[in-house]
């Protein structure tokens with residue numbers, strides 16, 4: 016039985032996303048609260064859509080609505096054949112299509128446009144797009160060190176993403192340190208150390224087999240530890256689970272948040288594979304990179320929205336100083352409507 020994880024701001028939001036992604040055969044087999052106050056559902060897909068709503072012995076959602084309401088989704092609404100739209104909406108549909116937006120999303124966002132209101136249709140469409148996303152919160156907590164780990168496929172932009180985040184934090188005067196689990200690949204640590212030195216920040220390698228705890232990662236005296244990983248899912252997941260367990264055992268004032276780095280150029284099958292390989296890490300969110308390398312960023316963005324995975328940052332270039340942007344509803348709307356960030 017394959018388990019898919021769907022995240023939402025609350026139970027209803029997560030259920031809506033589960034239904035959209037997996038249709039009426041989606042069966043909720045578990046749920047848990049996330050550290051940002053959202054909820055993650057464990058969902059399996061019942062191909063026949065005819066088995067009992069909740070599998071026997073499976074955990075049920077703790078709060079209302081009732082289990083039967085929770086897990087059995089109504090039939091997917093048939094997509095209306097597109098009727099002739101007013102010229103402006105037709106133009107917006109064309110723009111959305113050019114950025115890779117699916118027909119289903121086009122219909123959905125255009126259905127939000129109400130004529131005769133003061134708000135311009137393009138703003139209404141932008142708002143509808145922006146509200147489909149969850150933005151990752153990165154709150155500063157007094158007396159707490161945050162470890163931000165970037166995980167993801169090889170070459171997705173983890174190391175450069177960390178350096179870009181580091182540069183932003185240094186500009187903001189936040190004490191930080193880099194640490195890397197990628198100590199075996201030739202040149203990987205040297206690359207990180209060189210950039211860290213340019214930012215006047217310490218970088219430390221954490222070799223395979225080294226204990227992972229608050230001392231070894233260098234949490235003391237830092238607001239943030241930026242942790243690089245290897246891109247090998249099994250190894251990275253095992254090491255991050257070990258670090259989380261040790262931090263909990265030490266009752267360390269350290270919070271580990273793992274973010275999945277997804278290039279906007281990935282095909283759906285590769286995204287699914289990345290999600291299933293790293294999905295057990297209780298991901299806090301994702302970072303979308305290489306937005307400058309595709310005119311169709313909507314593919315990856317729709318997928319992330321359907322999963323309810325919060326987005327932290329958007330990257331649209333190799334420039335370490337200027338190409339990392341905090342995700343906002345407006346920036347996401349831009350990507351759907353213009354294919355790039357303003």
Ligand SMILES: Nc1nc2c(ncn2[C@@H]2O[C@H](COP(=O)(O)OP(=O)(O)OP(=O)(O)O)[C@@H](O)[C@H]2O)c(=O)[nH]1
Pocket residue numbers: 167168169170171172173174175176197244245246304305306307308330331332333338
């Ligand atoms: N065009 C473009 N290139 C990017 C972006 N982000 C990263 N890159 C490039 O992608 C390549 C791989 O980036 P890395 O940061 O080394 O990727 P990684 O995930 O750490 O790779 P491994 O450590 O090998 O798994 C580098 O050439 C980066 O400059 C981006 O947003 N746009």
Ligand SMILES: [Mg+2]
Pocket residue numbers: 173174175197203243244
């Ligand atoms: Mg790397």
